[in-house]
Amino acid sequence: MNTESSKPKAPQTCKKAQPPAQGVVAVARTLQALSLMPLHALAEVRNQSIPSLLHDMTGLSKARISQGNLDAIRPSTQAKVNRHLEELLQEQFKGDPEGLQYLLSKLAAAPATRSGEQAPLAGWVHQLEFLPWIPLPITKGVALTIDELLEALLTCCRDDDFRGFKCVLLAHFEHHGLPARAIGQMASEPAPENQLVTLHAIADWEQSDNWTRQLAEHLYWDLISSLDAEWNSHYFAGRQTKPLFPLVMVRPQEGLLESMKVASRKNIFFKPVRRLLEFLYALAFYFRYKRWPTNAPKPKTLAGILYRPSSQELADESLISNYFDGTTKVTLDLVLEHWGQLLQHFMPTHLESKRPNPPLPMIMLALQWQTLLVQDKGRSFLVPDMKTYETLWDFRSRQWATLETQQDTGIPKAGQPSRETIDWPAWSFSQSSSSC
Template identity: 85%
Template sequence: MPLHALAEGRNQSIPSLLQEVTGLSKARISKGDLDTIRPSTQAKVDRHLEELLQEHFKGDPEGLQSFRSKIAAAPATRSGEQAPLAGWVHQIEFQPWIPLPITKGVALTIDELLEALLTCCRDDDLRGFKSVLLAHFGRSEQAVHAVGQMISEPAPENELETLQAIADWEQADKWNRNWLEQLYWDLISSLDAEWNSHYFAGRQTKPLFPLVMVRPQEGLLESMKVKSRRNIFFKPVRRLLEFLYALTFYFRYKRWPTKAPTPKTLAEILYRPGSRELAEESLISNYFDGTTKVTLDLVLEHWEQLGQHFMPTRLESERPNAPLPMIMLALQWQNLLVQDKGRSFLMPDMKRYEAIWSLRRGKWADLQAQQDAGFPKAGQPAREAIDWPEWSFSQSSSSR
């Protein structure tokens, strides 16, 4: 997932990203088993990475040292191996500094669970694999525990019986698909609750990441019938640009725009990539429908342009930081949740998502109550709850 998120943010394939980062050929990367490369090859990869770092931080030795310190402090599993999901959350903590102990604990628990399962796979230990899963599903509470202890919703008896009856790896793979998706959404809903609670100083009253997920045409999920061939569903990048516009509007006027921005509205604010000329309306429309891909760097440029438009008298350092996780996830979901070249889409079980969000939100509130009164809050000063615009949430809910 971290690699996928980075690749989507840069509009690259994962093999291209790995080639750029490691210096290995795509032919070698396509063979897989990158953890078994020879020591001499690993030494070349290390030298290549060092050259990239030196180039990136050229003239900024303090930045390089800070980066090395962050990497050194990255979470690891109890076996000492890298924890990719927890490491991804660890990186998000720094832009801006927002502590994420709850989400990091959830991510580390998932990392250790998957590590145990992958060890069973490598050892061809199907019995051990089933034992790990049965131990997980034998617990009685909900989801992944915030501090690293794995607890979950009770699995239906028929699913446990199916798990116990698994006789080969093909059956195990088929059984795993659904709960692996649940682990992903457990992590995302935790990040939603914790990061946004800091960013908005505890003023939000509902999950916010759904604002940049797929938004189906009203009534589509309930009836499974299309009312209009136009805008059958809104894609994540469109919803992201709408949200960023609404958020900067809110920061300026302390109220929400009455409706979502049109491509014409955004074209009067945003510039063409790499230019100081305003974008054409057609370019924004291409962003909306996915014809033209956007990158993380481009979205951050557009955030800066929105800030200049709505807050021209504020210094850049005084303007709000970009909601980075929402941006990264929207770019990832543009690919993960929109499939078949835009002919179909996926949505999480929103009822379960909201239930886990509420669990994490309560945990965050408990942690805040334990902090000193002088604990610095990120985002906006604490005031009354934010009344989010109805048009941004006009999305059918689904338990499917």
């Protein structure tokens, strides 16, 4: 069909740029969402929207933030942002100049891609090394690999270079296989043949949309499983025998995923915040008694230990129940308050400096998963493919075991010093022993 207009054509130099096709826009948004995961996680733990978070962090107006393209702000505006950040840090570290200098030196050493651009995922992992000091070279390497892949793919999207997009992906899977690998690592498992066949057959941006969503999901869980294996092996002194993060993911009612039928309208699934509070209670209990509690704590149990936010008044059962079902939003600051209260309850004679650090990545992820994995206002949920997750985790765990033998034994380890195998409590995997 002839679509040429009879109207006079503008000179070549005056033609307006054509808007990108919807297919490439959808693909780019999926990739950008993965790249922005650390920002989304920070917004969730603070109970803020991303525009509000960026406003607080940069001092920019919400109107300017809503325009997007923050990389294009003028040098004078960037200088104002830098002064705003400096003032925030000065206030946060008032009276602790050494702490401020330490933080600034760590931020200055944040990873960057080979092109010199920021590496958001690797930078997020870099920050998780701070408190307590836990080196994460495996996870940081995986994150940097993903950052560079996303950077290359997004460049292809901006250039509307679909052929280059496919070439980047094929080269990635040829080099890495299923799990992303850092420099010096060997590929562990080839990419599934059916995925490669599908990738070869994709002919345009529209067809690549669904495939890209699956890719982003896989890369995300690859990164999380690596953090699961490495950070927790440090925290628990290498005694981990199975993934830990699934203990704070959505837990469906037993048999629900297999039968797709609800056995009971009560507790169709447990939400991440509930599972987090149950696990933190169990962990504090374990630090005190060197054994796990027989059952998960009920709201009444936690109400006898935890206080209302920023208050000296104990919580009541209804507030804990609201935490459990998601009616009341829980923030990072509140969870850290509750962690301190749990330790005070179970370890009252221990100096604060001698008490264990909170499992920070686990807390932050649970708070993010409360939104990411629970959808439709709590009526539906998402769970990862646990078989694939455990395969990835097992590979990272074996990498950790190899790396541990090469590390300086002087690196401080959080958690219990014993290397006995952890047998997680049965109720953390099964809802049958949780009655409330």
